Amino acid sequence: MKIAVLGTGGGARAHIARLAELGHEVHVGTRDPEATLARTDPDMMGTPPFGSWLAEHPGVELHTFADAAARGELVINGIDGHNAVAALSAAADQLAGKTLIDYAVPFLYNPDIEHPWPTPWGVMPTLDPCDRDSLGEQIQRALPRTKVVKAFVTQEQDTVVDPKAIGGGDHTMFVAGTDPGAKQQATDLLKAYGWNDILDLGPLVAARGMEMYAHMHSAIGFALGFGTHFGIKVVR
Ligand SMILES: NC(=O)c1ccc[n+]([C@@H]2O[C@H](COP(=O)([O-])OP(=O)(O)OC[C@H]3O[C@@H](n4cnc5c(N)ncnc54)[C@H](OP(=O)(O)O)[C@@H]3O)[C@@H](O)[C@H]2O)c1
Known part of the structure; x- marks a missing residue:
């Protein structure tokens, strides 16, 4: 299948490499x-420049956001959350009629806030929007001809594409969105990645909870030690 990954960050690279490995x-x-x-130069998280990474992944093509979207039958959004709506809106025609799986978090970096949360890399970014709206819903409103599914976002980059690397894969992934066919496409891709426990959270409004989990994910990560891989399991 032709799949477009919009983004060149660490998360996007994990999807790109795994999708290519799966033959897409x-x-x-x-x-x-x-x-x-x-x-x-590496980015602020120490991620090496994309060019050197791409050189080690022959067959993967680099385009503008709109050109990549035009080529994909299925599209994954890995654009920095604060800039995603504007960047995706500029490719609205190329995304029309397609499923867009969004995993971005609407983080606002270097916030000036009253009660900061210190982290190993500075102050915790704030979520904007939060609670009363979500990035997933903002993207859907900006792209009414596109079928937006929120997924992947509760898991870090190495393990979202390889869930069996921790706990034998016995942990939970979530999907939310309005279009059942689009959610099925996301679910099929997750199964190909190795996910067995995929919980459909219903309509896209559930993206609010998925995005707000980002802070809890960070808190768990700090407690376990930076770089420790983990998943979450909904026991029922
Ligand atoms: N990495 C993870 O494990 C993970 C897990 C869950 C959720 N997330 C969330 O997923 C999103 C993507 O994460 P990531 O780690 O893959 O990459 P990232 O480093 O957060 O974002 C990189 C991408 O954002 C684009 N970008 C940055 N500023 C932009 C602007 N002003 N206008 C348009 N595009 C802009 C960059 O474009 P260029 O290619 O042109 O530089 C690049 O493609 C983030 O919201 C992140 O919080 C990440």
Whole structure:
């Protein structure tokens, strides 16, 4: 299948590599392919420049966000949460009629807040929107011709594409969205990644809970020690 991954960050790279391994034709989207390939410095999380990573993944094609979206039959959104609505809106025509699986978190970095939460890398970013809206719903409102599914977001990049790497894969993944066919596409992809316990949370409004879990995910990560892989299991 032709799958577009919009984004070049660490999460996007995990999906790109796994999708290529599964035999899919992967089209990656970035703002400016030439500028992305010209970068030589790691990002703030220490992620190496995309060009050197791409050189080790032959067959993966790099385009603008809109060109990648046009080529994908299924699209994954891995654009920085604060900038995702604007960037995706600019590719609305190319995304029309397609399923868009969104895993972004609407983090606002370097917030000036009254009661900061110190983390190993600075102050915890705030969520905006939060509680009364979600990024997933904002994207759906901006792209009414696209079928938005929120998924992947509760799991970190290494294990979202390889759930069996922890606990034998006995943990839970979530999907939410309005269109049943689109949710089925996301579920099929998750099963191909190795997920067995996929909980359908219902309509896209549940994206609020999935995005707000980001803070709890960080808290668990800090408690276990940075870099420790873990999953969450809904026991019922
Ligand atoms: N990594 C994970 O494990 C993980 C897990 C769950 C959720 N998330 C969330 O998923 C999202 C993506 O995460 P990620 O780690 O894959 O990548 P990321 O580093 O958060 O985002 C990188 C992508 O955002 C794009 N971008 C940055 N600023 C932009 C702007 N002003 N306009 C348009 N595009 C812009 C970059 O474009 P260029 O390609 O042009 O540089 C790049 O493709 C984030 O919201 C993150 O919080 C990540």
